[in-house]
Amino acid sequence: MDRTSVIGLLIGLLAIGGGQILEGGHLGSLLQPTAMLIVIGGTLGAVMLQSPYIAFVRGLRMARWIWYPPLVNYPQMIQQVSRWSQVSRREGLLALDAMVSELKDEFTRKGLQLLVDGAEPERLREVLEVEIDTFEQEMKMSARIWEAAGGYSPTIGILGAVMGLIQVMENLSDPSKLGAGIAVAFVATIYGVGLANLVYLPIANKLKTHISRLIVQREMIVDGLVGIANGDNPRIIESRLRGYVPG
Structure with missing residues (x-):
């Protein structure tokens, strides 16, 4: 966690x-349940209206990354690519064919299969980078639902405040109802601004950070596979991959 x-x-x-x-x-x-209903319900509706269904659902599922981030083990991945390069150097690319089925990650499995099939280094990089670009766009589109919620929430909060003030104006002759209307007016603004700056926008930024880590991992895999295809020395490949890892 x-x-x-x-x-x-x-x-x-x-x-x-x-x-x-x-x-x-x-x-x-x-x-204030009324203020909460206005702000959360209004924000949810606005986000759903602007987002494709797939992106919206994926964005909600990605929220678990706030507590349980996707596993990105750079040292283990570098060790794995280094092992591939050593096996390839000793026994040839076809020796890696037995390792393809052992991989759980679809992107890594596809890249290694292309390498075994004899894809040219530039073609290999081109195919995998297209997949990386598509993956990045899909993930960022999903993360943007939280960024959008952070933009809509304060405005919906102001809307709730105005609604509360309307209730106040309609009940000026009945002082017993003024307190509830004023409370909804001010608390709705607090909910709108608070949720945007304490929940929605921080979630969006944290998801973007995790997406960037996943992108770096895929770029490292591509760099390693292209290095193997070019016949680079395993030590050079390993050293180049370590340059991706933040200090």
Whole structure:
């Protein structure tokens, strides 16, 4: 589990709740079901309206990456590519054919199969880079649903505030109903701005970070496979791949 995400979210919520208490308020005053319905429901509807179904569903599923990031093991991958290069150098490319079925990742399996089939280095790079570009576009499109939610949420919050003020104006003659309308008005704005800056936008940025890591991993695989196709020394291939790994 990504503890940074958990701790960050808790700190944000505690800061807001603690500030409310220090100001002499009550946490219960921040709990307004009507305001929550307006902001969350309105934001959800706006995001669904702008997003293709597949991208929307994938984006929701990707939210689990906030707690459980996709596994990216650079050292293990470098070791694997280095082993392929050594086997290829000793026994030839066809010796790698037995290793293709052992791979679980479809992209890596396809790249190694192309290498075994004797694809030219430039053609191999071209085919795999097209797949990388497509993968990147699909993943970023899905991550953008959270970025879009961060853009719509404050505006929907203002909409909720206006609706609350309308209720206040309609009930000026009945003071008993004024409090609820004013509460919805102000709390809706808090929900809109708070969710955007504490939840939606941070999720979008974290997903982009994980997507970048996955892209780097695929680029390393392509670089390694092209190096093997070119007959580069295994040590040179390994050294070049280590240059991708951040310090």
